[in-house]
Amino acid sequence: MNDPDLSLLSAGELLRGIVDEVTEIRAREYTVMQKIAELNRRGAATEFGYKTLPQVLQHAVRWDPKTAKRWVDQAVLLGSEITPTGNELAPELPVTAEAAAEGTLSIEHVAVVAEVMKSLPSTYEAQVVGYAREFAPASVRALGTRLIYGLYQNDPEPRDPEPAPPGNRLTLRQDKAGDWKFAGTMDAVTGAKLVTLLDPLAKPRSTTDEGPDPRSRDERQGDALAELIDLMLRADQLPEHGGEPVTLTLTMAYQDLAEQVGHAVLDNGNRIPADQVRQLACTAGIIPIVLGGKSQPLDVGRRSRLFTAGIRRALVARDHGCAFPGCGRPPKHCDAHHVHHWADGGDTRVDNGVLLCRHHHTLIHRSGWGVTIEQGVPVFYAPAWLDPRRRPRRNQLHTAA
Structure with missing residues (x-):
């Protein structure tokens, strides 16, 4: 519809048109969420070489990390599950899914309903969705909070947990999948030392061609601990075994x-x-x-x-840190990666090496991203699904250095 046509419509007709089109947009958003839920069921992130589906969507549709994570979270809540035997399970929030499919609820409504329902029995979902059909998300949250308070106001106050005894303890267990689980306690001084070591490693990565860092604080701290272990393995003085x-x-x-x-x-x-x-x-x-x-x-x-110490120093002098486009990780946080892998006949020399931080080292090995050395400098190429033209990319941050 062009502007002259719009000028002939009454205010009521314009408003009705807005309502109808927003309803259609919301229904299409629900369709998008169903497709996201299907990608999640298939474990498509691994197929594309990424750790999580939000990271894939962040690249594919240029969403920021919070937006991508929100869409995936809501899609999981509204999507049905298929059991190994082929049976279809209802969505976690079936009433919400039905209203979203009608185009009644926005993704913001879905997020608030899900937030409120964490504290309510499932029998209250229809009532909360009823709020969402009538009110804006902020009002739905307020009404839901009032509902929760009314339901639990007579419950006894929670008791403060007993303080843990002082001392340093660490429990390590390996599960059947090979992953390690650990728990423990530290005295105040040891804990402060650990936080001091982890903090600089746990900062969000700078925005790169992948977009902003999508990791939560817990994920960043977990990766920081893994990076700290790698740093220790590269240290000059290590315990003997x-x-x-x-x-x-x-x-x-x-x-x-x-x-x-x-x-x-x-x-x-x-x-x-x-x-x-x-x-x-x-x-x-x-x-x-x-x-x-x-x-x-x-x-x-x-x-x-x-890579010998001498070769690594040459790589530091050339790359100045992680060479992946837009990454600002310093050299001490980087591994030396064989561009042409030694298992495939690649030599260990400067013009076959590139510095990569832990995250981008993993990405190069497991995804469609590629790296070559061209005219003596690392050049990266995105997967074809992200950039069909596969244009060359360099780290302009370190180029300036």
Whole structure:
């Protein structure tokens, strides 16, 4: 409809048109959420080489991290689930899903309803959705809070938890999937030291071609702890184990490593996939033991296989930190990565190396992002689904340096 036509409409007709079109937009938003829920059910983030679906959407539709996470969260609440036997389970918020499909609720309404329903039995969902059909999200939250208070006002006040006894304790357990779970307590001084070490590593990453850092604070602190471990492995002074510095050994067949199939075995007998082995093999302090056809050791990770201190200094002088476009991580937070992997015949030299922080090192190994050395500098190429033209990209932050 063009402007001359709009000028002929009455105020009531214009307003009615707005209501109808907003309803249609909201119904289409629900359709988008259904598609997002299906991607989530399929685990599509892994297929694209990303850690989470919000990171994929952040690239694909240029959403900021909070928006992408909100869409995925609401999609999961409103989408049905398929069991391993093929049965379809109702959405977690079925009444909300029905109203959203009609175009009655915005994504902001859905978020508020979900927030309120965390504190209410499921039998109250219809009442809260009734609020959302009539009022703006802020009013729905206020009415929901009043409903919660009225339901629980006679409950006893919660007791303060008993204070934990002082001291340092750490409990480590490995689950069946191979992941480590831990819990513990620290005295005030030790805890303060740990926070001091983690804080600079847990800061949000600077905005890159991927967009702003999508990680929550807990995720950033978890990654910071992993990075702190990597920093310790690269340190000059480490505790000894069996008379030599602490070292992690990976054992697998060379053919499997070259073809990126199968798995490697760690010192403790645990197995990890081949793609993770190729990433770990870039890191100092990791010794890959590659076996031939008769399981004889072909190479026990000679230090020349890893980037020497001299080569690393040259990479620092060239890259000034993580070379991924827009990343500001300093050199001490970076691994030296083989552009042409050593398992594929790549040499350990400056013009086959690039500095990458932990996050972008993982991304290069597991996604469609690529990196080459062109005219002596690292050049990156986004996956075809993100940039069909696959235009070259460089880290302009470090170029300026």
